[in-house]
Amino acid sequence: MDAWVAAHKETLLQLSLSHGAVLLRGFPVPDAEAFGRSCEGLDLAMTTMEGSAAPRTNIYKDIVFTSNEAPPSEKIPFHHEMAQTAHPPNYVLFFCETPAATGGETPIILSEEVAEYLEVNHPGLANDLETHGVKYQRTMPADDDPESPIGKGWRSTFNVQTEEELEMAIQGSGYESWEWQPNGDLKTVTVAQPSLAFDPRTGRTLFFNAVVAAYVGWEDSRNDPKKSVVLGNGVALDDAVMMDVDRFMTERRVAFPWEVSPNSDILFCFKYGKISHIHDSNPDPRRTTCS
Secondary structure, X not given: OHHHHHHOHHHHHHHHHHHOEEEEOOOEOOOHXXXXXXXXXXXXXXXXXXXXXXXXXXXXXXXXXXXXXXXXXXXXXXXXXXXXXXXXXXXEEEEEEEOOOOOOOOOEEEHHHHHHHHHHHOHHHHHHHHHHOEEEEEEEOOOOOOOOOOOOOHHHHHOOOOHHHHHHHOOOOOEEEEEEOOOOOEEEEEOOEXXXXXXXXXXXXXXXXXXXXXXXXXXXXXXXXXXXXXXXXXXXXXXXXXXXXXXHHHHHOEOOOOXXXXXOOEEEEEOXXXXXXXXXXXXXXXXXXXX
16 A cells, blocks of 8 residues: 555645545555555655644554544544644544444545635634634643543643753743643643635635634633633634534534445545544544544
8 A cells, every 4th residue: 555655646645635635445454554654655744743732642653643542422623633733734644443333433624615604604703813813722731631632741742751841842832821730730822823824726715723623622621612712812702603613614524434444444634724624522432543
């Protein structure tokens, strides 16, 4: 499979650019290691997982990671991978090693559709997002909390061990402020980040952010989702508008059951502003990986 991917690299890149995502089905990809070798066939620069909110496990050579270590009952709302960081990836590939008996899909949606809906139905928010961007607020535990979909600890987020090392690493990494909590947690606020992008190939605006994911899903014992994202000027987002955008994305999403070993699916997404994805909740264990 890795040789086939390498031979068809330019075609795959162009298809993902044109359509947002490409589903590779029926290929001999039996496990996460084979998936990793397929990813290597693309010969693309890897993006560091530093800054990711999700607790993950490195499965193959810093190339393949679990998508999220949170319990399967936890839904992860629509987002662009690591859009809350300074350097999100251009491409993301997904591979399901162990599917759930029911549910557990990885639905996707074109970001240009979301931006168009926002501009037509909620022009005020569209203007605010374009003018001010957004800031993300998250409190991190010291160590990874596998019970939370945003439970990645500050030690693994910044690849440090001590508070002194964190103080050095966090400077200049896209955070406006950080504050130590009495229990050792770290409360962070990012600098204002763009949440709409312009696609020069199509002339269309793209809804490129983690706004819905943060507002709807960044919830655990440390974080209140309604406070997890605000406009870049500090103004809170309108709850009714946010719920309507989330509803639209849920209704317009494209989803399919994963097919697995010995011939397993690979979902190849052009992520830089083009495709937003979620991980559906489900009652059964599953193992979805990404690169």
